[in-house]
Amino acid sequence: GESVGLHLPTLSVQEGDNSIINCAYSNSASDYFIWYKQESGKGPQFIIDIRSNMDKRQGQRVTVLLNKTVKHLSLQIAATQPGDSAVYFCAEIFTGGGNKLTFGTGTQLKVEL
Amino acid sequence: GAGVSQSPSNKVTEKGKDVELRCDPISGHTALYWYRQSLGQGLEFLIYFQGNSAPDKSGLPSDRFSAERTGGSVSTLTIQRTQQEDSAVYLCASSTRQGQSSYEQYFGPGTRLTVT
Numbered sequence: 001g002e003s004v005g006l007h008l009p010t011l012s013v014q015e016g017d018n019s020i021i022n023c024a025y026s027n028s029a030s031d032y033f034i035w036y037k038q039e040s041g042k043g044p045q046f047i048i049d050i051r052s053n054m055d056k057r058q059g060q061r062v063t064v065l066l067n068k069t070v071k072h073l074s075l076q077i078a079a080t081q082p083g084d085s086a087v088y089f090c091a092e093i094f095t096g097g098g099n100k101l102t103f104g105t106g107t108q109l110k111v112e113l
Numbered sequence: 114g115a116g117v118s119q120s121p122s123n124k125v126t127e128k129g130k131d132v133e134l135r136c137d138p139i140s141g142h143t144a145l146y147w148y149r150q151s152l153g154q155g156l157e158f159l160i161y162f163q164g165n166s167a168p169d170k171s172g173l174p175s176d177r178f179s180a181e182r183t184g185g186s187v188s189t190l191t192i193q194r195t196q197q198e199d200s201a202v203y204l205c206a207s208s209t210r211q212g213q214s215s216y217e218q219y220f221g222p223g224t225r226l227t228v229t
Binding site for chain 1: 117144146148155156157158161163169172204206208216217218219220221222223
């Protein structure tokens with residue numbers, strides 16, 4: 001699986017810098033959010049999740065911030081590495097409605113050496 | 114253990130033919146999802162199976178699309194009378210409801226369908 005020729009927003013960063021990828025979600029009733037990473041030719045891979053009763057969650061080199069007031073998510077990647085180059089998608093779930101994921105458009109992250 | 118597998122990895126078919134796409138979920142996962150990733154549309158939900166419950170078919174784009182899940186495991190997505198706009202990557206995902214500590218869905222590599 002890959003992002004098939006979409007005109008995706010692109011974020012270019014230097015290796016070692018921090019990256020911030022933003023996402024606006026659509027459903028104010030959504031109560032669970034996931035960030036996925038998709039490399040060329042592969043399916044989406046889980047990075048980090050956050051529930052709507054939280055506004056921040058940290059993982060290894062990644063932090064997700066949630067602002068429910070403006071329906072905005074961000075993914076921060078610390079010390080970005082070449083292996084972080086991929087398309088990043090946010091996804092929202094309304095857990096009362098069947099757990100299907102609604103994906104954002106995606107952002108292409110390019111890490112420059 | 115093995116992840117989600119899908120077959121075939123690539124499928125080229127002529128317009129008007131029927132195709133079947135297969136998904137083998139992670140063993141023990143009770144929920145199975147199909148998504149489509151196409152040019153200009155991003156990733157979109159198609160259908161969702163949860164245990165023995167009736168599937169959520171709300172994302173299927175037309176009645177040419179159908180899916181079944183046999184024995185609570187393997188799933189087949191069938192597209193009848195394929196059209197060029199059906200060309201996309203079809204992704205399958207599975208998840209477990211046990212404990213529900215996470216709603217993470219594990220994705221397969223996808224099947225790239227090209228309708229000529």
